[in-house]
Amino acid sequence: xxxxxxxxxxxxxxxxxxxxxxxxxxxxxxxxxxxxxxxxxxxxxxxxxxxxxxxxxxxxxxxxxxxxxxxxxxxxxxxxxxxxxxxxxxxxxxxxxxxxxxxxxxxxxxxxxxxxxxxxxxxxxxxxxxxxxxxxxxxxxxxxxxxxxxxxxxxxxxxxxxxxxxxxxxxxxxxxxxxxxxxxxxxxxxxxxxxxxxxxxxxxxxxxxxxxxxxxxxxxxxxxxxxxxxxxxxxxxxxxxxxxxxxxxxxxxxxxxxxxxxxxxxxxxxxxxxxxxxxxxxxxxxxxxxxxxxxxxxxxxxx
Amino acid sequence: xxxxxxxxxxxxxxxxxxxxxxxxxxxxxxxxxxxxxxxxxxxxxxxxxxxxxxxxxxxxxxxxxxxxxxxxxxxxxxxxxxxxxxxxxxxxxxxxxxxxxxxxxxxxxxxxxxxxxxxxxxxxxxxxxxxxxxxxxxxxxxxxxxxxxxxxxxxxxxxxxxxxxxxxxxxxxxxxxxxxxxxxxxxxxxxxxxxxxxxxxxxxxxxxxxxxxxxxxxxxxxxxxxxxxxxxxxxxxxxxxxxxxxxxxxxxxxxxxxxxxxxxxxxxxxxxxxxxxxxxxxxxxxxxxxxxxxxxxxxxxxxxxxxxxxxxxxxxxxxxxxxxxxxxxxxxxxxxxxxxxxxxxxxxxxxxxxxxx
Numbered sequence: 001x002x003x004x005x006x007x008x009x010x011x012x013x014x015x016x017x018x019x020x021x022x023x024x025x026x027x028x029x030x031x032x033x034x035x036x037x038x039x040x041x042x043x044x045x046x047x048x049x050x051x052x053x054x055x056x057x058x059x060x061x062x063x064x065x066x067x068x069x070x071x072x073x074x075x076x077x078x079x080x081x082x083x084x085x086x087x088x089x090x091x092x093x094x095x096x097x098x099x100x101x102x103x104x105x106x107x108x109x110x111x112x113x114x115x116x117x118x119x120x121x122x123x124x125x126x127x128x129x130x131x132x133x134x135x136x137x138x139x140x141x142x143x144x145x146x147x148x149x150x151x152x153x154x155x156x157x158x159x160x161x162x163x164x165x166x167x168x169x170x171x172x173x174x175x176x177x178x179x180x181x182x183x184x185x186x187x188x189x190x191x192x193x194x195x196x197x198x199x200x201x202x203x204x205x206x207x208x209x210x211x212x213x214x215x216x217x218x219x220x221x222x223x224x225x226x227x228x229x230x231x232x233x234x235x236x237x238x239x240x241x242x243x244x245x246x247x248x249x250x251x252x253x254x255x256x257x258x259x260x261x262x263x264x265x266x267x268x269x270x271x272x273x274x275x276x277x278x279x280x281x282x283x284x285x286x287x288x289x290x291x292x293x294x295x296x297x298x299x300x301x302x303x
Numbered sequence: 304x305x306x307x308x309x310x311x312x313x314x315x316x317x318x319x320x321x322x323x324x325x326x327x328x329x330x331x332x333x334x335x336x337x338x339x340x341x342x343x344x345x346x347x348x349x350x351x352x353x354x355x356x357x358x359x360x361x362x363x364x365x366x367x368x369x370x371x372x373x374x375x376x377x378x379x380x381x382x383x384x385x386x387x388x389x390x391x392x393x394x395x396x397x398x399x400x401x402x403x404x405x406x407x408x409x410x411x412x413x414x415x416x417x418x419x420x421x422x423x424x425x426x427x428x429x430x431x432x433x434x435x436x437x438x439x440x441x442x443x444x445x446x447x448x449x450x451x452x453x454x455x456x457x458x459x460x461x462x463x464x465x466x467x468x469x470x471x472x473x474x475x476x477x478x479x480x481x482x483x484x485x486x487x488x489x490x491x492x493x494x495x496x497x498x499x500x501x502x503x504x505x506x507x508x509x510x511x512x513x514x515x516x517x518x519x520x521x522x523x524x525x526x527x528x529x530x531x532x533x534x535x536x537x538x539x540x541x542x543x544x545x546x547x548x549x550x551x552x553x554x555x556x557x558x559x560x561x562x563x564x565x566x567x568x569x570x571x572x573x574x575x576x577x578x579x580x581x582x583x584x585x586x587x588x589x590x591x592x593x594x595x596x597x598x599x600x601x602x603x604x605x606x607x608x609x610x611x612x613x614x615x616x617x618x619x620x621x622x623x624x625x626x627x628x629x630x631x632x633x634x635x636x637x638x639x640x641x642x643x644x645x646x647x648x649x650x651x652x653x654x655x656x657x658x659x660x
Contacts, residue, residue: 211407
């Protein structure tokens with residue numbers, strides 16, 4: 001207002017330009033545009049394309065844009081592919097549970113029991129150190145650990161706990177679960193530790209002062225307050241595990257086939273339509289899982 | 304023997320820093336004790352040690368006739384009201400208040416109806432009726448304060464520690480909550496140990512006042528004595544209502560500081576040498592009026608005044624640069640018409656002064 005009046009008094013004859021309210025909106029659109037364009041080109045368009053291709057006609061050597069549901073029928077009538085879907089869901093649930101079981105206590109220690117902020121940051125960085133090597137090395141490193149002549153078997157035999165090496169350790173579903181748990185655990189630890197670190201220490205002291213022991217405090221205060229972290233971690237782990245193919249390929253000896261492995265094989269043999277079906281199914285499962293998690297906790301409110 | 308809380312020679316160290324240095328105090332049953340000290344004086348540490356969040360390095364804590372310094376916090380039966388309230392952010396007002404009853408290790412209340420009845424009673428006592436189902440972020444600061452209080456009181460502690468409970472409230476609300484706190488305490492017959500950095504709050508609230516200074520108990524007596532007879536210069540300085548002149552007592556009859564002040568025999572108390580006169584006991588006279596018999600005085604230049612409604616504070620500067628505050632309560636005197644940069648004579652009755660030597 002003061003600007004307007006001063007302009008009026010000095011140059012009364014000239015019309016005063018009042019900044020329009022719309023300028024703010026234009027800036028907002030400008031800011032949001034790159035993101036929207038990116039999402040359209042790299043997410044919405046490919047997904048639409050994938051859905052479209054899944055209805056194309058696939059013959060042994062070529063694929064034609066003639067719409068058909070043959071690939072879909074094949075997917076849902078084949079025990080191999082339905083089996084892969086169930087294996088994917090089973091492995092996902094097991095890995096989700098194991099990353100939570102391993103990750104929560106770690107996060108509890110890093111985020112809550114270590115009072116020193118610098119130290120807890122250092123500990124979190126330590127969790128990330130394995131990521132300094134490539135994904136494949138991290139996965140393959142489990143082979144000499146779990147194999148028949150592997151480190152674990154040697155140690156157990158040396159300690160006299162077992163006489164025969166445990167064969168079930170490598171090239172089984174167990175080895176896939178172990179590998180994935182190790183690789184994805186940190187994605188569970190991070191968000192949970194972050195949420196735990198945000199809990200006001202006074203709140204926990206207040207609960208103690210009101211007479212609650214640690215068990216009660218954990219169940220009624222710490223766990224509920226860290227739930228947003230658990231949900232974010234679970235979403236990270238879920239999305240990555242559901243799309244996995246490398247760990248299962250490297251550690252299961254091709255015995256465990258996930259949807260991801262199906263897609264890789266089909267793309268490898270140029271069966272695009274069929275790979276697209278598996279891709280759509282996988283995307284749908286992920287969408288369901290993520291929306292389920294978002295339903296548990298209102299992240300917008302909690303974070 | 305004693306029903307209340309007794310601390311004997313409590314020491315708390317952080318590295319080489321003595322946060323609590325040989326603290327011995329007693330909070331009787333059914334009493335309101337305020338704990339006054341500047342920031343960094345160890346007030347909060349003292350409360351945390353009493354509550355059991357930190358162990359004392361030396362000394363003993365007795366409560367209700369038993370020694371409690373080895374007892375974990377959740378078994379002490381001492382309530383703690385946090386400065387930032389520390390409410391459980393994911394619970395409603397009702398569930399916050401019910402938390403202790405439901406979840407305490409010692410004799411938890413499992414009967415829903417008993418919990419509901421006790422919570423309802425407490426909600427009525429602190430004046431939160433109708434807000435039970437609100438989240439703690441959906442109520443005002445004053446209401447959160449009441450929830451924090453109710454949450455502690457409903458567990459029926461015999462002693463409640465309040466860590467600057469009114470610090471987070473605005474001035475208007477603070478005055479109302481003072482009266483509320485006293486009423487609630489009297490109604491329940493529990494003891495309150497109320498930590499505050501505000502001298503007026505400490506004097507207004509406490510039946511007795513502990514003045515804590517650098518981890519040591521500077522004074523522990525009733526509010527009137529603290530105000531009128533601070534035990535040391537540091538207590539007087541912290542009360543923020545004394546002008547303090549440095550200097551020395553010469554042959555027991557004169558205090559030589561920025562000027563010479565007559566001192567009556569028996570007037571000096573042991574302590575760091577200083578001459579203290581309360582802001583509101585000083586009269587402003589014209590520069591040519593000498594102090595009469597039985598009066599002390601010092602010339603000073605008027606700088607500025609500050610009007611605060613019921614009182615005016617005049618600021619003077621001595622020749623050595625020290626500032627002297629003179630407070631005039633307007634119910635007693637009319638505001639004086641003083642000329643800036645003019646010299647005046649500040650005078651007071653010699654036996655109103657506190658002399659340490």
